[in-house]
Amino acid sequence: MNEERREFIKKTSIGFLAGIGVSSGLFLNFLLEKTDASLWSDKNIAGTTRWGMLIDMRKCIDGCQKCVDACRLAHNVPDFGNATHQIAWLQKSPYREVFPTSGEDFAGKERTGKSVPSLCNHCADPPCASACPTQATFKRFDGIVALDYHRCTGCRSCMASCPYGAISFNWKEPRPAIKAINDIYPTREMGVVEKCNFCSERLLKGKLPACVESCPEKTLTFGNLNDPKSEIRLLLEKNQTMQRKPELGTLPSVFYII
């Protein structure tokens, strides 16, 4: 082969390769399909989140009702003033009513004397969601047991199936019984049930639940139970905790330190 011709082929092939190198930088899409996180960032991935709460009774002040009041205000929970019609998303109940099966029949007053905040446990296996004939009560992608009031027919199957009594029924028109109306959250109407929603409307805005925020003693810790580095998981690791009626297998997401 002619020496000049050989040199020419070498130089043009180097130039060709350099051209490919440059164009791959300029037209990246042409080589590999571009991935765009925004395409799936809106998708709810089940199992990545399981919201839970830890209630540290060592810090809870007996007689303080700040969390209960904050919840009532945040969600327009009516107060009918009698036990028959009572609606409660979060309430403070005597220890023995919250933990009736904890086997502490003869435990001392310092352990069982306090009133304990009780709310929907947002069970991992919620009996209310199974019982609901219209699927108004259902388990969300983030572990919250949610209630779609639009679908509720008021049959109260969920109330019968909930072992914690966390669901209340509106026997009367609730709006007149709401003391202070909070205009950023709807009310309910007569004939539907209602319960704690773990403040899912506040989570959507990146805020903590109203009860957690209102507690002056930081009794309540809220976090993702599926994240091993979350504060709630670290506390659960370090402390001896209790669930309500764990023997029923509902797998509550609300834990207590007594």
Added chain:
Amino acid sequence: MKITKRDIVIGLLVLSALVALRVFWPTAKAEKIASPIAKATPIDSTVCIAPTEYMRSHHMQLLNEWRNTGARDSRPYVTADGKKFQKSLDTCLGCHSSNTYFCISCHQYANAKPTCWNCHLSPLDKP
């Protein structure tokens, strides 16, 4: 300068390394998967969801769809032109409650009795 075989091989290696680097370079955008909270919702109630004419005739269809899916699928509603809205009556009322009679004046005239205000607070109910 005379180009040897060695020069060509080194050049090719450098080039392929550069190409590979550029193609497989992880972009921060693609790596990041937003947490369910962080993605929050791009609430945008400063613009209309659809053209006025369409909303005038079809708002009930849209609101029905939002009512049926809003609680179960908390992902934002995406319009044909890519705008995102939180599926909530408050998204509409963000603007439209400035006129207290916005909903009621038409509904009264048409004798339409939607059940929205049984639970949701209408602009008339708001203190």
